[in-house]
Amino acid sequence: MRVIAPQDVLAAAAADPHSTAGSLRVPDFLTALPAIGAGKRDRILADLQISPVKRLGGLGTRQQQALRAWVDTRFPLPSPREGRSRLLVLAGPTAVGKGTVAAHIRENHPEIHLSVSATTRAPRPGEQDGVHYFFVDDAEFDRMIAEGELLEYATVHNKFRYGTPRKPIEAALAEGKTVLLEIDLQGARQVRAADPSANLVFLLPPSWDELVQRLVGRGTEDAEERARRLRTAKVELASQSEFDHRVVNEDVATAAREVVELTADSAR
Ligand SMILES: Nc1nc2c(ncn2[C@@H]2O[C@H](COP(=O)(O)OP(=O)(O)O)[C@@H](O)[C@H]2O)c(=O)[nH]1
Numbered sequence: 001m002r003v004i005a006p007q008d009v010l011a012a013a014a015a016d017p018h019s020t021a022g023s024l025r026v027p028d029f030l031t032a033l034p035a036i037g038a039g040k041r042d043r044i045l046a047d048l049q050i051s052p053v054k055r056l057g058g059l060g061t062r063q064q065q066a067l068r069a070w071v072d073t074r075f076p077l078p079s080p081r082e083g084r085s086r087l088l089v090l091a092g093p094t095a096v097g098k099g100t101v102a103a104h105i106r107e108n109h110p111e112i113h114l115s116v117s118a119t120t121r122a123p124r125p126g127e128q129d130g131v132h133y134f135f136v137d138d139a140e141f142d143r144m145i146a147e148g149e150l151l152e153y154a155t156v157h158n159k160f161r162y163g164t165p166r167k168p169i170e171a172a173l174a175e176g177k178t179v180l181l182e183i184d185l186q187g188a189r190q191v192r193a194a195d196p197s198a199n200l201v202f203l204l205p206p207s208w209d210e211l212v213q214r215l216v217g218r219g220t221e222d223a224e225e226r227a228r229r230l231r232t233a234k235v236e237l238a239s240q241s242e243f244d245h246r247v248v249n250e251d252v253a254t255a256a257r258e259v260v261e262l263t264a265d266s267a268r
């Protein structure tokens, strides 16, 4: 999960002086930072000519700029993630169209390596082992976890386990390819923890009603299961701010293009 950078707090305070960030006193902001104690705090305030009674939202422009410059020097941001990382994660609520968008990308962008997950669920008609998923039993999934073969794994919809095999991804990245993972929210968080430079994309439905329609229209779950997934979807939609990018899946080809444009290859 993305850790909030001090720069984010300053930006929030500048955007809205009455926000929580804006009402934070500058000395409290400073001592919340790693390795800044009372002594250093007072020296920094003196250097930047900021009174200790000031709140972040009450700083003048020059003071804001001075504080931001100090933060940038002391806590440099990692290189910008936007459009750069070659590890792209596509997540989003049930039935938003993750699988459909990923399939469109697989067909039209052979240069992008689409990760094939391992799963303990049974194949559906038409699904091929090694193409759509690696279908494994519980013992094999346990073995893959024990041997460290999975980059991330999770139990999805309280039922079956799904995981991303690490080796093929490392091989594709080593070849300079862009890798796309179509996984659930828990998995996306684990990937972020394992590789903070990963690019996280959240696929959104055009509306809640449309999401319900797609779930019903797909016809793969009964009413009880649909209700359960929709409850999970509400929670998942609330997590969208953890993601680097949001793409609305109104039209499959457009959404697929927007996802591809976030990859390193198209940014070059
Ligand atoms: N964490 C994680 N989730 C996965 C992985 N592969 C697929 N998923 C998620 O598992 C869920 C169920 O996928 P699937 O069985 O194909 O059923 P669907 O919901 O009908 O598409 C989807 O939300 C996928 O995003 C994986 O390797 N890791």
Ligand SMILES: Nc1ncnc2c1ncn2[C@@H]1O[C@H](COP(=O)(O)OP(=O)(O)O)[C@@H](O)[C@H]1O
Binding pocket: 092, 093, 094, 095, 096, 097, 098, 099, 100, 101, 214, 215, 217, 218, 249, 250, 251, 252
């Ligand atoms: N842009 C779209 N417009 C209309 N229907 C869509 C769109 N994207 C996906 N669908 C349909 O919505 C349903 C759910 O899509 P799916 O890819 O299975 O979702 P997910 O993988 O996110 O669970 C499918 O019936 C699919 O055909």
